[in-house]
Amino acid sequence: MNRALDLLQPYPFEKLRALLAGAQPPADKKAIALSIGEPKHRSPDFVAKALADNLDQLAVYPTTIGLPALREAIAGWCERRFGVPAGWLDPTKHVLPVNGTREALFAFTQAVVDRSPDALVVSPNPFYQIYEGATLLAGATPHYLPCLAENGFNPDFDAVPADVWQRCQILFICSPGNPTGALVPLDTLKKLIALADQYDFVIAADECYSELYFDEQNPPAGLLNACAELGRSDFKRCVVFHSLSKRSNLPGLRSGFVAGDAEILKPFLLYRTYHGCAMPVQTQRASIAAWNDEEHVRANRVLYREKFDAVLEVLGGALEVERPDGGFYLWAKTPVDDATFTRELFEREHVTVVPGSYLSREVDGVSPGANRVRMALVAPLAECVEAAERIRNYLETRQG
Numbered sequence: 242m243n244r245a246l247d248l249l250q251p252y253p254f255e256k257l258r259a260l261l262a263g264a265q266p267p268a269d270k271k272a273i274a275l276s277i278g279e280p281k282h283r284s285p286d287f288v289a290k291a292l293a294d295n296l297d298q299l300a301v302y303p304t305t306i307g308l309p310a311l312r313e314a315i316a317g318w319c320e321r322r323f324g325v326p327a328g329w330l331d332p333t334k335h336v337l338p339v340n341g342t343r344e345a346l347f348a349f350t351q352a353v354v355d356r357s358p359d360a361l362v363v364s365p366n367p368f369y370q371i372y373e374g375a376t377l378l379a380g381a382t383p384h385y386l387p388c389l390a391e392n393g394f395n396p397d398f399d400a401v402p403a404d405v406w407q408r409c410q411i412l413f414i415c416s417p418g419n420p421t422g423a424l425v426p427l428d429t430l431k432k433l434i435a436l437a438d439q440y441d442f443v444i445a446a447d448e449c450y451s452e453l454y455f456d457e458q459n460p461p462a463g464l465l466n467a468c469a470e471l472g473r474s475d476f477k478r479c480v481v482f483h484s485l486s487k488r489s490n491l492p493g494l495r496s497g498f499v500a501g502d503a504e505i506l507k508p509f510l511l512y513r514t515y516h517g518c519a520m521p522v523q524t525q526r527a528s529i530a531a532w533n534d535e536e537h538v539r540a541n542r543v544l545y546r547e548k549f550d551a552v553l554e555v556l557g558g559a560l561e562v563e564r565p566d567g568g569f570y571l572w573a574k575t576p577v578d579d580a581t582f583t584r585e586l587f588e589r590e591h592v593t594v595v596p597g598s599y600l601s602r603e604v605d606g607v608s609p610g611a612n613r614v615r616m617a618l619v620a621p622l623a624e625c626v627e628a629a630e631r632i633r634n635y636l637e638t639r640q641g
């Protein structure tokens with residue numbers, strides 16, 4: 242077997258299961274899971290219809306590069322959403338469909354890393370665990386940048402030593418972040434592009450939460466905005482990862498895209514052809530319908546906004562927690578060790594959260610997830626509010 246498999250960490254949910262094993266939650270309280278990262282709002286009916294209307298495509302082998310119509314719809318969406326001047330994103334070169342960003346982040350890392358012994362892949366810490374597993378299986382070493390409250394939950398990129406940038410082959414950024422919800426500011430994105438040029442690495446921007454934000458007048462900037470503002474029409478060293486999972490409540494469709502540097506996407510397409518990850522045609526057709534509609538996305542944001550407002554009101558004063566820049570997570574500070582908090586909350590209130598230390602790695606004695614928990618507001622409003630009330634109750638009785 243591939244010995245790199247031994248390097249993979251158990252997934253955070255496995256660790257959570259072990260933590261809660263044998264715990265006895267109160268039988269009279271219904272379980273509420275704030276631990277899952279799965280969108281739970283209703284999938285749009287028109288997308289389901291487009292999928293059903295195209296089931297005759299089951300008889301067709303899809304191509305890895307995807308339908309021109311899908312790549313055109315995606316390029317159009319990027320132009321509208323990220324201020325990319327018309328014509329810069331050539332759908333034949335700068336866009337590839339992927340079966341969700343998870344698959345794409347993993348495959349991209351395999352295609353990009355050159356397996357030199359000193360290869361580093363740099364990522365935020367805490368982070369989405371696929372970055373780490375993909376790095377290890379690609380034969381590179383993960384290098385983690387702590388995302389701490391004092392730096393707005395973003396990495397302090399200025400503090401990264403030159404030798405790390407020299408060895409860096411891929412820089413993962415996640416904006417808005419999972420679990421922190423922090424946005425990487427536009428100026429920082431521009432600075433990172435300059436660093437990528439200086440040290441010759443690729444920026445892989447995981448923006449799968451980019452459509453979940455609070456101010457309708459101020460959609461968060463992404464790496465494509467930075468390219469547009471810099472006049473970087475070739476998107477050199479820049480690749481963005483987007484998904485319909487969160488934007489459109491379609492985690493089961495498995496549909497997203499990568500867009501950016503054509504010189505990277507061309508060999509990535511070759512890799513994908515061998516990997517065997519073409520998107521089924523019916524999925525592509527349904528995806529076109531989803532990328533061409535914003536009304537359902539606005540309605541989706543309204544639901545999240547209501548939940549953040551209501552939950553933060555209940556938790557205010559009881560727990561140190563702030564509204565994130567985007568995404569659907571709260572990244573709350575715990576008054577006790579995060580694993581203890583998680584287990585006690587489950588035992589007393591039947592509410593499940595994820596300990597922050599399960600989502601981060603300890604480096605030089607610092608674990609940026611320690612004494613924090615991640616809470617996903619994916620359940621319906623009433624359930625999220627009830628969970629918040631139970632958390633409040635747990636904290637008050639604990640103090641009492």
Ligand SMILES: Cc1ncc(COP(=O)(O)O)c(C=O)c1O
Pocket residue numbers: 278340341342343344369415418419447449483484485486487492496497
């Ligand atoms: C940060 C981050 N990136 C990528 C993904 C993968 O999402 P999908 O494959 O559904 O696009 C997730 C899913 O939870 C995530 O949290």
